[in-house]
Amino acid sequence: MRYSLLKNMGNADYATIKALKRIQSGDIIWPDAHVDHTILRHIKETCRICNSMEEVFRLCRRMDKKDLQIVRMTEERDSSSLRERFESAVFQASGFDVEILPGISNINRITATGSFPLTVRGRNESFWVWDGAPFSMGKTFDASLWEQVAATNATMAIVNPPARHLFKGLCAIATHRHAHTPVFFCNKNGQYTVVSLEQVVALGAFDWSACHLLVVNPSPRSIPRMELAHSTTAMVPEERGIAS
Template identity: 30%
Template sequence: MKKPKLTVVGAGPGDIDLITIKAIKTLKTADVVLYDALVNEKLLEYINPKAEKIFVGKRRGCYKYKQEQINELIVARAKSYKHVVRLKGGDPFIFGRGAEEMEYAASFGLDVAVVPGISSALAVAAYQNIPLTKRGSSESFWVITGTTKEHKISRDIELAAKSNATIVVLMGMSKLPQIVKLFQAEGKHNLPVAIIQNGTTSKERIGIGTVDTIEKVVAEKALENPAIIVLGEVVKHRDLLHKVLEKETLNAALEV
């Protein structure tokens, strides 16, 4: 008999083509799949057709299952069906609680494994032509949760605001006014900011501004979760690239 097993799988940031081949192979071997709200439902087509599919999605203010219930469900299903796959948006080790679920499962004797995914922290910005590092603009980047488990703003954002690094904030829209104040306190009023909602999907929307104007941009465009916040000089690259492309297009048209 197979030993009960949990495999935590990263589904990527939303575009179904950004899931890995290994993740697809794992889904095909699953007996049960527990999937989150941020997982593109088209990915469910890759699952073993005989597998049980359970939606355990969690979003702010809406919880299908509490985390404790998900942990218990993983163990119960693994001992009954053997191979449970926990499918999570992005990368399960980047604010995805994948490590916690694996520790819980291992404490009950389950084999555990992880299949990394492409994090929204990287891919969403890239899809909008925003590099997190760029020679002459940014030598490093921070990826920070905007909201801690106590529902407070992360103290790391205050530290990050003092640096010259690119800052990527996940789950931070509800804390945007506080984030803005922290950067204003460091004199970074004109620092470029991008907010990208539903990144890498057909519903993607973006707002570009500065620390001083981004709240107004968000209000005008009605941007909301799920979204990431990118703060840094690298945000300018998107506009620079567009200008280069427009110039090349114009030159090509004049040559015809």
């Protein structure tokens, strides 16, 4: 029996050939809500689609196949590395061979679509990713950590931040980064915009629960024309959304 974890399946166009082969041979498919469901056209006729771990195990007991192929498809708007490790451990303990097939992260895919540079030559010294999804497990927010990283020349990628802490974290970043530093904002519907750090901090009462991804570059020594060209939109607190 095999459990295949296909990560970052939010866009079918970016699925690897190996991931596609697993989908085609799967007996049970378990996709996240934001997985690109157009890829399901490749499943075989006998394949069953489930929406939870409990449903998968109930179906496993009914099918009772020694060569059962389970395909788990995750998306960063719904999942986290902590949850994926937990699910994999459960299936491994149940006798499944577990394999992980990484896909293209939303950090790379969505920012590339928006022509937003993740790194800038001569400016970046590191890349920092913070995943807020584990907060549901009782983790404590540490604003001082954000401030320490912001004081370096690291690109800061913030994924699935808990709404109640995000504004506090952005204020911590703003103490060390230039007001005109470009910030890439993407909501959970995949809509994105680029604004300045000053514009983001000025929002205050904005509905941060809609945020999926924020990327903050290191402070620019000067503002390149390329970065200014994208800073033409505004995020409007009154409308609880993004306006272009």
